[in-house]
Every structure is written in structure tokens, then in C-alpha cells.
Amino acid sequence: MLEKALSRSIRLICLGGVTLGMSAAFAQTATPEIQKVTVTGSRISSPNAESPSPLQVLNAADIAQSGATNLQELLLENPTMGTPAISRTNSNFSTASAGVATVDLRNLGIDRTLVLINGRRVVSGLPGSAAVDLNTIPTDFIERVELLTGGASATYGSDAVAGVVNIILKKNFNGVLADAQIGGSEQGDDAKRKLSVTFGTSSADGASNIMGHFGYSRQGAVYSKDRDISAVDQYSTGALSGNVDELFQVTRPFYSSFAPQGRFFHDTGSYTYDAAGNPVPFSTNGSATLPASGFNRSEFRTIAVPTERYNFATSGNLALGENHSAFFEGNYASTSVTTKLEPFPLGAENIYVDGQVPAELLINGALVRNPIVPQYLYDRISDTNGDGLRDYYFSRRISEVGTRGSTAERDTFRLASGLKGTIKDWNYEVFGVYGSTKEAQSSAGQVNVLNFRHALEAIPGADGTPMCADATARSQGCVPINVFGFNTISPAALKYVSAPGSLETKTTQKIIGANISGEPFQLPAGGLGVAAGYEWRKEYSSSTPDALTQAGLNAGNATPPTEGEFSVKEAYVEARVPLLKDQAFAKSLSFLGAVRVGDYSTVGNTTSWNGGFEWSPVADVKFRATRALSTRAPNINELYSPPSQDFPQVEDPCEGVTATTPGARADACRAAPGVMANINANGAFTLNQSDIQGVSGFNRGNPNLAEEEGRSTTVGVVVTPRSIPMLNKFTFTADYFKIDIEDAIVSTPRQYALESCYGGGNTSFCNFITRRPTAIGANSAGSLEFVDTAVSNSGGLGTEGVDVTVAWADNVGPGRLNARLAWTHLLDGYDIPLPGAERDPWEGEIGAAKNKGSLSLGYKWGKFNLTSNTTYIGESALDNVFLAGFDAAPGSVKVKEKVYNDFQLTYNLRKEVDLYAGVDNAFNTKAPPIITGLPGNTTGAETDAGTYDPIGRRYYVGLRVKM
Template sequence: MLEKALARSIRLICLGGVTLGMSAAFAQTATPEIQKVTVTGSRISSPNAESPSPLQVLSSADIAQSGATNLQELLLENPTMGTPSISRTNSNFSTASAGVATVDLRNLGVDRTLVLINGRRVVSGVPGSAAVDLNTIPTDFIERVELLTGGASATYGSDAVAGVVNIILKKNFNGVLADASVGGSEQGDDAKRKLSLTFGTTSADGASNIMGHFGYSRQGAVFSKDRDISAVDQYSEGALTGNAADLFKPRRPYLSGYAPQGYFYHDTGSYTYDAAGNPIPVSTNGSATQAPTGYNRSEFRTIAVPTERYNFATSGNLALNENHSAFFEGNYASTSVTTKLEPFALGSDDIYANGQVPAETFVNGAAVRNPLVPQYLYDRISDTDGDGLRDYFFTRRMAEVGNRGSTAERDTFRLATGLKGTIKDWNYEVYGVYGSTKEAQASGGQVNVLNFRNALQAVPGADGTPMCADATARAQGCVPINVFGFNAISPAAFKYVNAPGSLETVTTQKLIGGSISGEPFQLPAGALGIAAGYEWRKEFSSSTPDALTQAGLNAGNATPPTAGEFEVKEAFLETRIPILKDKAFAKSLSFLGAVRVGDYSTVGNTTSWNGGFEWSPVQDIKLRATRALSTRAPNINELFSPPSQDFPSGLKDPCEGVTATSAGARDDACRAAPGVNANIAANGAFSLNQSDLQGVSGFNRGNPGLGEEEGRSTTVGIVVTPRSIPSLSKFTFTADYFKIDIEDAIVSTPRQYALDSCYGGGNTSFCNFITRRPAAAGANSAGSLEFIDSAVSNSGGLGTKGVDVTVAWADKVGPGRLNARLAYTHLLDGYDIPLPGAERDPWEGEIGAAKDKASLSLGYKWGAFNLTSSTTYIGKSALDNVFLGDFDLAPGSVKVKEKVYNDFQLTYAMRKEVDLYVGVDNAFNTKAPPIISGLPGNTTGAETDAGTYDPIGRRYYLGLRVKM
């Protein structure tokens, strides 16, 4: 991989067409006070504190002092950010895109947060989505990150419904900067290695420059078994018993019923095997008289997936004359991610539609027994499906096949180039951008269902040795398989049924655009500002699994190929109109407005707009307000995805506990299912076993008839910068109210909502999404949920509102200089509407969307020492209200405690050219709350919400920066 990365890097350097010179330079190390910068969200220049839209800025010093290997790690500390759908700590079970680093402003979804580089779009890192993989953007090449919250589609186009993350890369860098660090957790895992080189040169007149950057980083794995909270399989006691008081109490162990020795079900019961090969009763979690026969999946699961990255970035500017210049920016990233989880859990219903395995085969009209079927089982089974052959059921952990998991190699390439300059006081820019992301994923641990079926049907050969009954299968290399007991599968049988998987994805983005801006004339209060432009964009994505996976014949998720593309042509116009200046109670008053019209090949015409005022009654106070209409066109996955299999968790079956005589609409609807009736007849009340709870599947599908969604956002705020008061001249305060409501939101029907609506909820159309196991599945599983599907539609609504507050201050204190910055968000509302006419499902204050979040950064520089700290606060958070409703509990009544995380870094300037730094993250080893299996928000393998809370613990790092 390194050779490939370097080769691609050399090709990018050649684009600059010059030789890089080296001269002395070094990045700033002290936390700067808030400075005025060009505003994100406008094509017209405006300082930070004068933006009519809320804007937060993170500098290169903030990034360096965080010790972050990936930009996502730092951004997630900002209280405007929600829980990302994909990160290194919540994607071990992802069938694609594991380890990708995404961001989610306002908890409105990653596809509603637009990520830009230098104000231009970036190719997606998730096939079929608009989500950008922050792994591809080297942190040491970033000058600053600007977070604009609120709709910005009028300026940047689709996807900027929640806001924009604009990553500004460094420029005019001279010399060489080397940065190397190592680190790891106090548990001895999560090993971190990082090395970067940034280099550049500028022409003597300062008009031309070129820069380059090479970076390598690796973050090691963290296994579930190495953390006390997740070392053993467990499940919420309250979720199992219905006792709300025990929701956070784990039943531990709660081992899997899919064990390496197999569980076998006959006419009257079940059994398994001990280590000596003797049949014994099933006792999954053990008892007072018997050791557990179940399987601890946590022994093999990963909390944080190991991720390795190579990054190369380059940029340059060539002055053609004093008014015109050419520019380019390019980056290449190669990322490798490995997932690891327990061996595959195979059930006989994965092999046969009815789950019944024949213990005999007809040969010349006579039933011949499979010689591998033990006498103990053969004597206890009969013909249960009427085909004249004895049948049995089984579940088994395929330990001989090996652990499941995948290795994904991703390559992302992006090049932007163009011309910019000035013609008669008008600034112009024309540009083209091309980006592509390719992923090659190889996976293991699955089995070939067709081969497995052939291998299960064995008969005695001429010499009595078992052979596959089907002659064609024998000719193709079929080897009989023995599933009875530990390590019973022979190497030859394993080779025959083994089914390695693969996935190939391609995502491309093509963009051509141009803009002009200027001040055509003066008004009494100042110059009128205008910007206008045009963009053409084409997006393509394809995802192609191997043939067995497409057909669902590897006993895993049936995932068909997805491919699609769309084009869009857009034009925009923006203006800034100064209305008053230097008047009584109007130091300044301006209006900012923008409109964008688009023509999509998928949804047709769209229109976005925004308008805002900024008013300074006096010099030190500014009031600002914006109103915007933003649009988001559906992405390729939402439009073109065929049904793809998923395994949802945390669902509660409404029929659990229903009896033959219990009354109510829910009970009547449940008894209408034959399997539920059979289960009630066998057990007295509808009940679920452990395999039922862990074996629910379903299919997700797209919708080519989708339309665009529209988001209306309002922000009203105040900025206080008391520069006229000497003692407060370094102080800045902002407070902003925000409200975002999305109509016709593109949503996937929530599975729990479908269940509750079908069974007594008054909408039987949702029953079409649900498939229960038949009565023939046996007393233990009859009527249990087999499939719950979900489809995409424009039927939903989505919204949020709250208040953001930021405070910054910097000044000399004692012998050194103190810098302080506080960002705080209070969430007033957050909701989903799954279907028209449905009640709002509020989510503010729930896990992942705490009502109160804050981050505090402090820095003190004294001579050669610079000490910085970062404190992140996540307020008390409740379990999902729909889940609590199933226990007749009020929304917000069951909560986890607030969490505070503290990070520290100390930098020592050993001499002018060398800085030594040491840091600790989660310094006080704050434990993640126990959001255990069976509770909403659980991340499989972590026993908490690993996208919201830190599941790893205290971590240390040591680094060295050398400037030349």
C-alpha cells in the first residue's frame, strides 16, 4: 500500500510543475484569540463576527493541541455535532464503510451536513451517499475549520440543510515541518502512530507558491474482551423481564445459543454436547447444576476497528500576471480498515426454507439414514413435514470456518484546478473538480448455503464411508459435513462449504463551476456587494458484492448490487446591501440575500434561498438574523437501492405476553398470525427464546419516485465584542437561537413504528413489512419475527431547535497568557415524523441528543511551556421514548448520568526549532454509561453508545515537532 500511495503522490507533485524549495517556517502553537475571517456561507467577503449566520472556527492550533489523529475526533467535541452514523468505534458490524469518519450537525443526519474543502464539494467516502470520509483529509494540512449551522443550500447547493463544515487548507507555507507521535491506552491497546511532513515554498514576490504534505497514521484495535463492561455477553434484565427498574441491570452472562458444538432440536426437546462428545441438556447460561453450554461472542468482537491511513495533499498558485493566476489543490488518501467479530451463527433455517434438515435420503425409493447423524438424535426424530424422511433442526457456531470480518482498502483521489483573478474590479473564479473513491473489501467466515445443503445430505458409500448423496455435487467436490460436536467439521468439508466474500465500490464526482463577485456601485451606507455563479455536477456510485452475497446464498445478508447516477445544473445570485451606517442606534445595518435554482435529472427543478440582517446599534453589539429555505435531493442509495438485508437490534415484539384470552386490539392482531397462535398453544403465552431475540432480519430498499426535501431554518442572535472597553477588549460573546424544520423528509420507515402500527396501532398496511416464522418452526420459535423490512419515502418530517452560546477571552494573566473559549448548546426540541399524520416522535434529551452539551478550551502559555486543556460535557440523556412507552413509562423518565471528559496537552519548546509535547485524553478515565444489549442506542460489542461516549478510556501520547 505504501508503494501505491507514494507513486500516486509523485504524480500529484508533478501537477505543480515546479521544484519544491525549503525555507524556515513553523505553525503557530499558542491558542489564538478569535480573529476575523472570510465567512463560510457567503461568496461575499465578511468578517467572522459580522456574519448573519452562526459560525464557529477551529484553528490549526486547536487541531495540533487536541492530539487528534482524525478531524472527526476533534469535531465531535463541538456541541453542535450529533452522533455520527459511522466512526471507528461504532462500525465493526458494518457490512460496508467500516471505519469511515463522518459528521452530523444538529443530529439531522450525515447526508444533511455538507463538507467542503476551500468552499468546494468533496467526493463522498460512503457509496451512494453524500457523506465525506474525514479520514481522507490530513489534519496537519488544515489551516482552520469553519462550522456554519443552519441552511446554506442557496450558497452551496443540496445537502447543506443542517449546515456546512468548510475545511480551509494551509497556504503560503514556507519550509518543512515534521510531526511524529506515538500513543496508546492505559490498557495497552488502541496503539497510535503518526508521522507527517508538510513542506512548501513561495516565490520571491509572494505571488506564486506550492505546498505538499505527506502523512501516515495508524490506530490499533480495541477488543470487547479487554474492557470490563463488554467482556461477557449480556442483555438488559429489564428488557427481558419487562421490569422497568432493571433496564440498566445486565443479565450476565447472556450467552449465545449458537454454540460451536451445536444445539440440536428433536421431536420432544433439544440437546448439545460436552467437550468429550457426550450428549447433554442445553443450558445456555448455566445453572446451579450445569456449566454454561452457550457461547461468549464478546471474546471476539472489536470496539474500535484498526485503521491505517496514508495521506498526500498538495496545493499551488501560479501568478500569470498581477491580475490573474492559476491554482490547483489535490489530495490522495489510502485507508485500510479491518473488522473482526465472532464466527458465523448458522441455523438450519439458513440452509432449508422450513429449517428442517432431513436425516435420511431416498435411494432407489428407500429412505437411507445419514451415517453422520448420531444414533442419539436419530432415535428421537420423526417425519415432521410429511415427506417420508425424519427431520431435525439445529443451530451452530461455525468456529471451524473461522472468525468473521473484513479488510477494506479505500483509495480517494481529488483534484481541483482553475483560474482566478480580477477584471475591472470584478473578481472571478472558474474551476473544475474531479473526485473518486474506490473500495475493495475482502471478507471471510461465511458459508456457501447450496454446498452446505449438499454436504448435510450424506449416505453410506460402497465401503461404508459417508459420501454426499447427490452425484452431481460429488463430481463438483462435495464432502459430507459433520456438525455434531466440537471441531467436528473436517478440513475438507470446511474447504467445500467456505465462502469468502468480496465487495467492490466506486464513487465519482465531477464538478465544473464559476463565479464572479464585486461591488458595482456605492450606496450611502457603503458598497453594494454582488456574487453570481453557475455549477454543473455529476455524481455516480456503484456497489457490487460477490455473487453468493447478492443471492443471499452465503447464509448472511442478501445484498444485491446498487448503481446509479444523477446530474444537476445550478445557478445562484447573492447580494449584500448596506442600508445604514454611522447613524443613531445604527452603527451599521445590512441585508444579505441569496437564491439558487437547480435542475436535477432525478427530481427536476429546485429552489433555495436565504435572507438575513445584521444590525449594530452601537459599535460593540451586533444583532443578526437569517431565514433560509434549503433543499436536499435524494442520494443514489435512497433512489436506487434494491432490497438489501439487515439485522436490526433493540426491537420489542408487541405480541410478547399475549395469551389465548387476553383482550385488546393488539392481542387480536397478534393472534391472527398462525405462528403466534401455535406459540401460545405450546407455551400458554407468546414467548421468545434467546435465538428469537438475536435472529431478527429484514430488508432495506430505496425508492426511485422520491422527491426533494425542503428545510426551513431560522436563526436569531447577538454578538458582543466590547472593544471600546479596554479591560474587555479581548472578550467575545455570541448567543444564537436556531430552528430547523424539514418537510417531506426522506426517511426509512422505523421498524419499531411499523411493529406498533401493525399490531393494534390502527394501520395494518405496515403488516406488509413484517414476516413471522410459521407454526411449523416448533414451539420455541413459532410466530417469532423473522423479517421486518423498511422502505424509503418522503413521508416524514424532521426538525430541531435550540440555543448556541459561545464565549472567548484571551489576555495576559500573571507571567503568561491565558486563552479561554466556551461553546454551549441547549436543545429545546428535536423530532421525527415517520409518516404523514403520525404524531411527532421527540428525540431531544435522548441518548445521542442530550439537551445540554458544552466544550471548554483553556490554554496557558508561559515562556517555553504551553499547557492546554479541553473539557467536553454531555448532559443527562434518556432512553428512547418509544421504547419507554412499551414499559408504560413517561418520556425522559429513565436516564443515564451526565459525562465529562477532560483532555490535556503540555508542549515544551526545547529550542526554537523543536517542540516536545505530551498529552492525555480522557484523563480521569470517565466510564461510558451502561447502554447494554437490549436497550436502544447500544453499539454491538461495546455495551454503550460508542458513537456518543468514549468506550476506550484513558489514553496517552508523546510527540515531537521539528521545524526547518
């Protein structure tokens, strides 16, 4: 990997050098310093620019003092951030996204947060999505990160419904800066290694500059078995008993019933095998008289996936005369992630539709007993599916195949280049961007179900030795498989049934754009600021699993390939109109507005806008208010995903209906021929266990999706009392925000589709449902065969709250103290799954605490600099829909607030050499026990590992040298 990464980075740097012709740069005349700047939230350049919308900024010092190897780690401490959909600690069970690092402003979804680099878009790190992988952005190459909360689509385009994360890279850097760091948890895992070198040089006149960066980091694995809370499989006692008072009590162990020695079902019960190979009763958890014979999955699971990254970045600026320059910025990131989880749990239903394995075969008209089936089982089974053959059901952990997991290699490349400058006081920029992300994933631990079926169906050979019954299968290497007991699968049989998997993905992004800004004329209160621009963008994505996975023949769900693209042309105009200046009760008053129109190849025309006011009655106080309409066009997955198989848990609304049951629901059920046949046979519509557990369905995209629209309102105040001597180093901001998304792009809830189809007054949802017309195998007539779901514009989503920030810095004693507090209080948060459905509130639930805060303190004294960051996550409740199933009131079952403290001490060894040491989660705050069976649980962690720290106290030391 290192050789490949170095080769790609050299090409990247060379490409940047060719783009600018840097060797000729150093003879140019110095470009005069331009006093106009641009801030996130506006494209207008103006003196002393401030953001027209709520903005929080993290600078390079904040990043360095956090010790973070990944920007996500620092951003998650900001209270405006929701729980990430994907992080290193909650993605071990993910298929195409393990180890990816995303951000989610306001808990509105990762596809509604727009991530930019220097104000320009970044290629996605997830196939089919717009979400950016922060693994690809080197932390030590970042100058600052600007967080704009609230709709910003009029300024930046689609996807900025919740806000913008604008990452500003360093520029005009001279010299060499090296940073090396090692660390790990106090448990001896989560080993961290980091090395980065940043270098740059400028021309003699300072007009041109080129920079480069190399970074390497590795974060080691953390396994479930190495934390007391997750070392043994467990389950919520209350979730099992239905007692709300026992939800946080633990039934432990609660082993899986899929055991390595197998569990075998006969006509009157089930049994397993002990270590000596004797049949014994099966028990998942054990009792006073019966030992546990299940399987501890936690022995193999991962809390934090090991992640290795190589990052290369380069940027440059070449002066082309006095007022013009060429620029480029590029980066290449190579990321390797490894997941690990328990061996595959195989059930007979994975191989046979009805879950019944024949213990006899019909060969040339005669019944032949399978010699692999033990006599103990053979004597206790009969024909249960009507085919005339004795059959049985089994479940077994295929431990001989080994642990499941995957290794994913991701490569992201991005190059932006263009021209910028001034023409008669107008600033212009013309640019092009190309980005691509490729992933190659290999996985193990699955089996080929067709081969497994052939291997299960054995007959005696000529010499009495078992052989596969199917002659074609024998010619292809079939070897009979023995699943009865510990380690009974032979190496030859294992080779025949094993099915390694693969996944290849590719995402590309192409952009051409231009911006212009200036002040065309002066008004009595100041210059009229105007910006306008155009952008063409094309996005492409493909995801191709191996052939067995596509067909659903590796004992998993069928996952077909996905491929699609779209293009968009957008134009915008923005204005800042000064209305009053230096008047009574109006030190300044300005109007701000922007409009963006787009033409998508998929959804057609879109329009976004925002408008607002900034009013300073006096110099030290500013009030601001904005109203915006933001749009988000559907991504490639939402548009083009073909049907992929799933096995949902649903309740059939027709169960129990008789020929005389009154009501619209019963009438709709009886209209289905299979349901009526079932009623005629049984007196009431009746389901067996196979019917309940055998429901399948497909998830699919929708090429007819329209854009969703988010309406946001922000009202705030900024207080900077510079005229008061005692408070001239103090800043206070408070902002109210409200975001409501109409026509939100969501997947139709399956249970809602069932209820709507059968008596709910919307028969269009019946298109998602397929029932069996007659009894098939072990399944009853009229039972549900498929319940599908598709993406639609039928939902709503919103949030409301208040952000408060307080900052102060001044000399205290012999040193200087810096303090900053950021706090977010949620007033509302909701989902509406479908039109007419009731709101599902989520504010105050786990992952969306009503109160979140971050307090940063720093004290610099001579050669010492001590910093701390305290993160507060308020008291949070279990999901209200889950609690409703226990007849419990929303918010009645909660986990306590959590406080995390991080510290770093830096000592200046000499002028440009710093030695630093830090500790994260210094007081070893334990994550709350959100255990298996409770909503919000992260499999393998026994908590919500995206919201809370599942690892514990961690230490690191590092050395930073500037030359």
C-alpha cells in the same frame, strides 16, 4: 500499499505541476494584496467580513494542541455535533463503511451536513451517500475549520440542511514542517503512530507558491475482551425481566446459544456436548446444577477497529500577470481498515426454509438413515414437517471456519483546479473538480449454504464410509460435514463449505463551476455586495458484492448490487445591502439574501433561499437573524437501492383474530385468504415459533423520491466590548436555532406499515406485505412471509436549541491565558416517521443530551504552553419508545453526565523545535453502562461508543520541527 500510495501521490504532484507550469511562475510580478476576504456562509468578498450566520472556527493551533490524528476526533468535542453515524469505535459490524469517519451537525443525519474543502465540494467516502470520510483530509495540512450551523443550501447547494463544515487548507507555506507522534492507551492497546511532513516554497516576489504534504498514521485495535465492562457477554436484567428498575442491572454471563459444539433440538427438548463428547443438557448462563455451555462472543469482538492511513496533499498558485492566477489543490488518501468479530452463528433455517434437517433420505424409493446423525438424537426425533422423514433442528457456531471480519482498502483521489482574479473590482473564479473513492473489501467467516446442505445430507458409501447423497455434489468435491460436537468439521468438509466474500465499490464526482462577486455601486451606508455563480455537478456510485452475497447464499442476507447516478445544474445570486451606517442606535444595519435554483436529473427543479438582517446599535453589539429554506435531493442509495433482504422483528396485528372479532382491523385480516383459512382451522389466527421468527422482507430505494425541504431560523447576538478596557479581550455570542425538515426522506417503519394496512385506514401500505396463502413447511397458513420497507418523503425531522460561546484572552501573571467556552442547550428534537404519526422526541436521549459543552484553556509562559480541553455531556435518558414498553415515563431512566479532560504540554526546545506530550481522558472517565438489550448499545462495547469514550486514558508524545 506504501508503494501504491507513493506512486499515486507522485502522479498527483506531477499533475498539479503540469496544471500550473510552476517553473515559469517565479518571474511574474507580485500580485497586490487584496483586502477583501470571503467567510463561510457567504460568497461575497468584503473588507472585515463576518459570517452572517452562526459560525464557530477551529484553527491549526487547536488541531495541533488536540494531538488528534483524525479531524473527526476534534470535531466531536464541539457541542453542535451529534453522535456520528460512523466512527472507528462504532463500525466493527458495518459492511461497507467500517472505520469511516463522518460528522453529523445537530443530530440531523450525516447526509444533511455538507463538508467542503476551500468552499468546494468533496467526493463521498461512502458509496451511494453524500457523506465525506474525514480520514481522507490530512490534519496537519489544515489552516482552520469553519462550522456554519443552520441551513445554507442557497449559498452552497444541496445537503447543507443542518449546516456546513468548511475545511480551509494552508496556503503560502514556506519551508518544511515535520511532526512525529507515538502513543497508546494505558491498557497497552490503541497504539498510535503518526508522521507528517509539510513543505512549500514561493517565488522570489511571493506571487506564486507550491506546497506538498505527506502524512502517515495508524491507530491500533481495541478488543472487547480487554475491557472489564465488555469482556463477557451480558444482557440487561431489566430488558429480560420487563422490570424497569433493573434496566441497568447486568445478567452476566449471558452467553450466545450458538455454541461451537452445537445445540440440537429433538421432539422434547435440546442438548449439547461436553468436552468429552457426551450429550448433556444445554444452558446459556449456567445454574447451581448446570454449567454454562453457551459461547462468549465478546472474546472475539472489537471496540475500535485498527485503521491505517496514507495521506498526500498538494496545492499551488501561479500568478498570471498582475490580477490573475491559476490554482490547484489535490489530495490522495489510502486507508486500510480491518474488522474482527466472532465466528458465524449458523442455524438450520439458514440452510432449510423450514429449519428442519432430514436425518433420513429417500434414495431410490427407500429410506436411508444419515450415518452422521448420532444415535442419541436419532432415537428422539420424528417427522415434524410432513415429508415422511425424521428431522431435527440445530444451531451451531461455525468456529472451524474462523472469525468473521473483513479488510477494506479505500483509495480517495481529488483534484481541483481553475483560474481566479479581478476584473475592474469584480472578483471571479472558474474551477473544475474531480474526485473518486474506490473500495476493495475481502471478508471471511461465511459459508456456502448450498454446499452446506449437500454436506449435511449424507448416506453410507459402498465401504460404509459416509458420503454426500447428491452425485453431482460429490463430483464437485462435496465432503460430508459433522456438526455434532467440538471441532468435528474436517478440513476437507471445511474447504467445501467455506465462502470468502468480496465487495467492490466506486464513487465519482465531477464539478464545473464559476463564481463572481463585487460591489457594483455605493449606497449611502456602503457598497452593495453581490455574488453570483453557476455549478454543474455529476455524481456516480456503484457497489457490487460477490455472487453468493447477491443471492443470499452465504448464510447472510441477500444484498444485490447498487448502481446509479444523477446530475444537477445550479445557479445562485446573493446580495448584502447596507441600509444604515453611523446613525443613532444603528452603527450599522444590513440586509442579506440569497436564492439558488437547481435542475436535477432526478427530482427536477428545486429552489433554496435565505434572508436576514444584521444590526449593530453600537459598535460593540451586533444582533443577527436569518430565515432560510434549504433543500436536499435524495442520494443514490435512497433512489436506486434494489431490494436487499432483511429479517425484521415485527408483531402480526392479526394474531388472535377470530371469525367474530369486531373492528376494522379484524375485517382487514379476515380479507386475507390465508388468514381466514388459519382461523377456520384453529378457531383464531394462530402463529407458531417458526412463523414469528421466519418473517423476511426487503429494503429498497425509491426512484420517485422528491427533495426534502428544511426551514431554519436563527436569531443571535454578538458582544465584543472593545470600548471597555477591562473587557476588550472578551467575546460573547448567543444564537437561537430552529430547523424543521418537511418531506424528510425516511424508510417506512415496518410495524407502522402493518398497523396502517390492517385497520389503519391506509391500504396502500398493504403493498409492502406478503402473506403465505396456505401452510408451507413449518409455517402456518396466512403467516407473514415478507414485510418490506421503502424510502419515501413521508417523514419529518427537526431540532431547536441555543448555542452560547464565550472567549477571552489576556496577559495573566508572567504568561498569556486563553479561554473559550462553547455550550449547546437543546430545547427540542423530534422525528415524525409518517404523515399523521405522532412526534417521537429525542432531545435529552442518549446521543442527544440536552446540554453539551466544551471548555478550552491555554496558558503560555516562556517556552512552556499548557492546554486543556474539557468536554461535558449532560445527563441523558434511554429512548422514550423503548421506555414506553415498560410503561415508564419518557426521561425516567437516565445515565449520568460525563466529563472528559484532555491535556497537552508543549516545550520549545529551540526556536523551531517543539516537544509535546499529552493525555486524553486524563481521569479515566468510564463510559456509562448502556449494555446489550438497551437502545444505544454499540455491539461489543457495552456502551454507546459513538457518544462516549469506550477506550479510557491514553497518552502520547511528539516532536514538531520547522525548517
